[in-house]
Amino acid sequence: MSPLELARLTLAGDKRACSRLISLTENEGTGYLDALKAIYPCADKAYVIGVTGPPGSGKSTLTDKLAKTLADGGKRVGIVAIDPTSPFTKGSILGDRIRMGAVSADKNVFIRSMGTRGSLGGLSKATANTLAILSAYGCDYILVETVGVGQSEIDIVRTADTTLMVMAPGLGDDIQAIKAGVMEIADVFAVNKADKDGAKKTQLEISAMLDFRMDWDFKPTVRLTVAETGDGVDGLLGDIMAHRDYLSNGGKLEKKRAYKRMSHIRDIIRDRLDRRVEELMADLAACTDAGRDPYSMSEELIRKIDLTRI
Numbered sequence: 001m002s003p004l005e006l007a008r009l010t011l012a013g014d015k016r017a018c019s020r021l022i023s024l025t026e027n028e029g030t031g032y033l034d035a036l037k038a039i040y041p042c043a044d045k046a047y048v049i050g051v052t053g054p055p056g057s058g059k060s061t062l063t064d065k066l067a068k069t070l071a072d073g074g075k076r077v078g079i080v081a082i083d084p085t086s087p088f089t090k091g092s093i094l095g096d097r098i099r100m101g102a103v104s105a106d107k108n109v110f111i112r113s114m115g116t117r118g119s120l121g122g123l124s125k126a127t128a129n130t131l132a133i134l135s136a137y138g139c140d141y142i143l144v145e146t147v148g149v150g151q152s153e154i155d156i157v158r159t160a161d162t163t164l165m166v167m168a169p170g171l172g173d174d175i176q177a178i179k180a181g182v183m184e185i186a187d188v189f190a191v192n193k194a195d196k197d198g199a200k201k202t203q204l205e206i207s208a209m210l211d212f213r214m215d216w217d218f219k220p221t222v223r224l225t226v227a228e229t230g231d232g233v234d235g236l237l238g239d240i241m242a243h244r245d246y247l248s249n250g251g252k253l254e255k256k257r258a259y260k261r262m263s264h265i266r267d268i269i270r271d272r273l274d275r276r277v278e279e280l281m282a283d284l285a286a287c288t289d290a291g292r293d294p295y296s297m298s299e300e301l302i303r304k305i306d307l308t309r310i
């Protein structure tokens, strides 16, 4: 089937075509860019929820429950897991569908996990492409699960419409670590594992941290959840929708989307430049001159970057 035919079927809501188009794009198979260009008018329709936080806090379990709630409400939902340890990933590799039972068999839910190989901009570029395809396929919501560490992951979360930060009691050091950067990009907090001791204390700690800043346009809520039983999940979804409503007023969502497009363009260019640099380095390896300084050698190489070849 031609890439353009795959694009057409994806736009018509064909799940298999959607899956094949994502694979074609990941592998950069012949014609994938034509297909991406064809679906692009519908690439921005889905509402993207980034789910981040420390390992083990319950992101996957909560993502599963949020997806199920949305799907039960008649919405089409995509789940993109960017975490090699994710049960979504494991589920697709090992066929272990026990824990992710709630949504893996749901016809309204499309699950995809992303490999973490590739260049610097590679992961965020590949994720942006997958989100565009899932949106064209007709997902109303896409949940993107990433571990809250690493620049690529942070870049990805930055392009989400709403970012949910999942914490859990007993991750004291992680709160400190996450406070440093990712905390600022969270729109909604969940303190998961509320069935365990210390959840209320963690909730208070996060709230106290948020109180330090007085000039909130949208002050994040801090919701207690028990992902395993689903307690608090409806409320959490309500918090996410409240943030969505907030963005819908005064063109804030449009601004976010414009930022997302800029990041995507930057990732595409960076990825192609990176590859060109690697090609040049491979050429260089064959003729390393021990006597020359790296400055003049890189100047020489920069002159060799043929922009029409990237």
Ligand SMILES: Nc1nc2c(ncn2[C@@H]2O[C@H](COP(=O)(O)OP(=O)(O)O)[C@@H](O)[C@H]2O)c(=O)[nH]1
Pocket (backbone or CB within 6 Å): 053, 054, 055, 056, 057, 058, 059, 060, 061, 062, 086, 087, 192, 193, 194, 195, 196, 225, 226, 227, 228, 229
């Ligand atoms: N007690 C308790 N355990 C939970 C809860 N949510 C998830 N877990 C467990 O915590 C572990 C990590 O969950 P997972 O969703 O994989 O976390 P992730 O690494 O953040 O994606 C698993 O064993 C879950 O069953 C919860 O609300 N309460």
Ligand SMILES: [Mg+2]
Pocket (backbone or CB within 6 Å): 059, 060, 061, 083, 085, 086, 087, 145
């Ligand atoms: Mg996970």
